[in-house]
Amino acid sequence: MAFPCLDKLEKKTQDLSNSCNIEDDNISSLDAGPEPSYSYVQTGFKLYKSDKPIFLDNGGYLPEYEVAYETWGQLNAAKDNLVLIHTGLSASSHAKSQPDNTKPGWWEDFIGSGKYIDTDKYFVVCTNVLGGCYGSTGPSSRDPANGEIYATRFPIITVNDMVRAQRELIRNVFEVSKIHASVGASMGGMQSLAYAWEFPDEVNKIVSISGCARSHPYSIALRHTQRQVLMSDPNWKRGFYYGGVPPHVGMKLAREIATVTYRSGPEWEYRFGRNRADDSRPPALCPDFLVETYLDHAGEKFCLEYDANSLLYVSKAMDLFDLSSSNRSKALQKRTATEQSWNSQNNISESHSVPPEPYKEKVGSATVTPEESLEDLRNGISKISHKDVLVIGVESDILFPVWQQREIADVLMQNNTTGDIRYFELGTNISNYGHDTFLLSLDHIGPPVRDFLG
Incomplete structure (x- = not known):
């Protein structure tokens, strides 16, 4: 044979x-077939470089880092029309074509003049995530301490680490103190929630499409x-x-x-x-x-x-995503300890950007009941329950099953006091594209997003 x-x-x-x-x-x-454009683009973006370290949720830090980004539309005088687009795992910052790169982007027909995210109204920014390979600092970047490629010496990162790097870009490049909306699908939906969780006073509206508030065992x-x-x-x-x-x-x-x-x-x-x-x-x-x-x-x-x-690193960050109160408290403790050590120059040298203890796998059964776990999530996500949030789920999605989007909406609504919490679901009678629906069924995903953004 x-x-x-x-x-x-x-x-x-x-x-x-x-x-x-x-x-x-x-x-x-x-x-x-109607295949989505994941847009493997390594040109046409701009770079924001931070000379300040970023301290990470799982220990360790990056002494400096870069974030690749692209923009569309104009920032208004009040600087209150910025919409931050978050990407999925494999996408670059090239969400739409632009003068420095005319190739169609992965959300080409979703963003633009008169489109669902209207660049006549909004100043749209999209970044390549920290840990990625399309311009932002990641495992293929060089360690400034010795000039060698990080490879798997690169520290484990989280989705919340990614959005803290994005926030530095927003504050320092555009001098925007509050963005109009944080919008994302798939891993971008995680980032959209995480950005608001980290900086609730700096986000007006939140859109999470085919995302989750915490990764579940199946995914x-x-x-x-x-x-x-x-x-x-x-x-x-x-x-x-x-x-x-x-x-x-x-x-x-x-x-x-x-x-x-x-x-x-x-x-x-x-x-x-x-x-x-x-x-x-x-x-x-x-x-x-x-x-x-x-x-x-x-x-x-x-x-x-x-x-x-x-x-490897970005998919692991997706696994680690969890907005539960206990998880975010542990992350803050680790990050604070690393920052304090760095400031005092104890235990950490300039050449040591990885966590002081290797990542360890833990084998065992769940130590909390489903009810306790849900209450933990409810307590954690209460931090953004007063915000305006749109959650979109897709019934045919098997990677992020629709009950995970319902979970986001449910815990937000249970805690809600003043926020406008909306939930929209696409049934199989509308789309059978599964998880890629946000890339392929734009005329079904788009209208609720446009209406929500105002």
């Missing part, structure tokens, strides 16, 4: 070793499998692959697993059914069904576009 899929991977490894350029095959099953398990596949690639080399062959096989397979979670079974049933790519050929163990060729090409397209270590 022939294995052309394995032959292709082996050839790619050899070509990469020889520093050759690789061209992706054109697979019709991918190109024929954590899915991301765990992706990381394990990636880390098992012999070319990963415990993160120190820079300058050599990247772990493209692990990245390809991790992206295939992720792609399964981004869409829905009903959509694939309608789009691919049980159709094979070529009925004239005998069944094969390599991609054979149309849905297999789709996943194969999706993984192949992504595997060299995104830094493998950034995938």
Whole structure:
């Protein structure tokens, strides 16, 4: 039996070793569908550089860092029309085309003149997250202490760490003391809530689409499998692959697993059914069904576009996300201790940006009941329950199941005193695009966002 899929991977490894350029095959099953643009863009952005350290939730710090950003529209004289857009895991700051980069962005038809986020009214800012690989400081950046690439010496980060870096950009570059809205979907929905949680007096409105208030075991398990596949690639080399062959096989397979979670079974049933790519050929163990060729090409397209270590770190940040009172209290204690040590120059040297104790995995059962856990979340999120919040859920989403968005709305409404809490849900009769609905069903996601922003 022939294995052309394995032959292709082996050839790619050899070509990469020889520093050759690789061209992706054109697979019709991918190109024929309404695929979202994740916009792997590494040009056209501006950089904000902080010479001050950022202290991190899990200990450790970055002595300096950069945040890549792009803007659309104009900041008004009152500086009260800024809308901050937060990205999903793999997106760059390029949410929309602009003069320095005319390539369509990942929310191209959502942002612009007269569109759902109207640049005639709002000054729109989008950043690449801390830990990413599209301009912002991440594992592929160089440690200023020794000039070497961080790799897996980079400290573990959280979603709240990301938004504190964004806030420095907003305050220092644009001199804005209160943004009109914090808007995001997927991991961006986490960031949108986290930004308001960290700075409740500096946000007017909050929009969380297909997000959550805390990561749950199901989504954590899915991301765990992706990381394990990636880390098992012999070319990963415990993160120190820079300058050599990247772990493209692990990245390809991790992206295939992720792609399964981004869409829905009903959509694939309608789009691919049980159709094979070529009925004239005998069944094969390599991609054979149309849905297999789709996943194969999706993984192949992504595997060299995104830094493998950034995938590990950013996906781990998603796992760690939790706005429960106990979790945020622990994070504050760790961050404060690190900052105090840095200020006194005790225990931390300029070359030591990683946490003083290695990250440890803990094996065991839950120590609190579901009721206690929910009360913990309710106490934590009460910090923003007085704000105006729009939560949007998608019934066909399997990565962030719709009950997670209902949970956000429920705990906010239970604590609400003066805020305008809205919940909007897209049923399967409207969209079967799953988690990618926020990228593909813009005419269904857009109207409630536009109405909420005012």
